[in-house]
Amino acid sequence: MKKLLPTSTSGSLPKPTWLAQPETLWSPWKLQGQELIDGKHDALRVSLQEQQLxxxxxxxxxxxxxxxxxxTFIEHLSGVDFENRKTVTIxxxxxxxxxxxxxxxSRQKSVFVEDAKFLRQQTDKPIKWALPGPMTMIDTLYDDxxxxxxxxAWEFAKILNEEAKELEAAGVDIIQFDEPAFNVFFDEVNEWGIAALERAIEGLKCETAVHICYGYGIKANTDWKKTLGSEWRQYEEVFPKLQKSNxxxxxxxxxxSRVPIELLELVRGKKVMVGAIDVATNTIETPEEVADTLRKALQFVDADKLYPCTNCGMAxxxxxxxRGKLNALSAGADIIRKELSAKY
Known part of the structure; x- marks a missing residue:
């Protein structure tokens, strides 16, 4: 029997200090060559163990x-010059x-497939792999x-589709596309963004997810959130079309967050990874706080379609x-599972 309310994270977890500078985005590697390859694999094992514990x-x-x-995905593509950099507003x-x-x-060879095969060898649990979405990729580049x-975006969607098919073949159960840009460029999302995303998932048999958040807990994002007013209704712009998507x-x-929970009604019928852990604070949620967020979401998401998750990455x-937040997520989901089993 499939477990009710399966928990997961949005993606990133902190890196060990021996691999990269901790608590930093874009942190340079501390190792090189074969040592770096081995170090990444060791870090992956540690990260997996943290999740399993x-x-x-x-x-x-x-x-x-x-x-x-x-x-990191873009680095592996031809047609992109990393020496010739430009400053853009992301x-x-x-x-x-x-x-x-x-x-x-174009993509000359797979980017993450060997890593995904390595992860697959380490665990029997379902595995999820995150890729950047086409619109977020174009927003992180200067196009000359x-x-x-x-x-x-359409070119990137084709490349992502090649990668996704190889990840599926490597045993990945859920392929997630990170599209924080979907919370910003609403007209483009509805005109071609969702269509480009559907091109990226074309022909896949594994499950697919799109992650749309308000960003990591870095200052630029927390400052932006302060300008969004008492209600964050960005999802309202993109959910209706996503609900009809593949x-x-x-x-x-x-x-x-200040997302009105009733906006979840707009994607009724879809599975929903509900962010029940705030990644923009060092305060560790109590299991009851997590449970409370999940209870609210259950008004608009059927129990068999609710996946408790983190708001964003925790790098x-x-x-x-x-670690504390992962434990709280599990414990909170457990409270709700017990409540649901008492009901039925």
Whole structure:
């Protein structure tokens, strides 16, 4: 029998201090060559063990093998020049020095498939693998070739589809596309963003998810959130079309956010990864706080479609805090499972 309310994380977990500078995004590696390859695998094992000890049901690599959720994928593509960098404003929020698209983009070889095979060998649990979504990829680059966000997104969607098919063949159960850009560029999302995402999942038999959050707990994001007013209704713009899409699971931010919970009604029928852990604070939730968020979500999501999750990745947090939050997520989900089994 399938477990009710299977827990998972949005993706990243903190890296060990011997691999990269902790509590930092885009942190450079401390190892090189074969040592780095071995170190990433060791970190992946540690990350997996943390999830298993916390009784997380759907596990991931904790994104231990990548520096950043978007740029690490882009580094492996041809047509992108990492030496020739430009400063762009990412998601209308913060400036970053990013690589430039200088020619046709293509993928010469798989990016994460060997890592996914390694993870698959380490566990019998269902595994989830995160890839950047097409729209978030184009928002993390300077395009000097296609001169069209939409054209470049379609090219990336094709490349992501190749990678996703190989990840599926490697034994990945859920492929998640991270699309924080879906919370910003609403017209583009509805005009071509969701269509590009559907191109990325074309032909897949494994489950697919899209993760739309309000970002890591970094200052640029927390400052932006302060400008959004008392209600965050961004999801309202994109959920109706996502509800009709071929994506199986929608992953979103709930706990400590100002997202009106009733917006979940807009994706009724889809599986929903409900963010019940706030990643923008070092305060560890109590199991009861997690349960409370899940109870509210259950008004709009059927119990067999609710997947308790974190709001976003936990890379910028300390390992101790992340561990506490994983345990709280499991314990909170357990409270609700007991309540549900008493009901039925």
């Amino acid at each position: 916390a009784d997380i049901d759907i596990v991931s690599d904790g994104e231990q093998t990548r520096q950043h959720f978007v740029t 998601r209308n929020r913060y400036e970053a020095s990013v690589p430039t698209v200088v020619g046709p983009v 070739h296609y001169k069209s966000r939409e054209k470049l 994506i199986d699971i929608i992953s979103l931010e709930c706990h400590n 910028p947090l300390s390992r101790e805090v992340a």
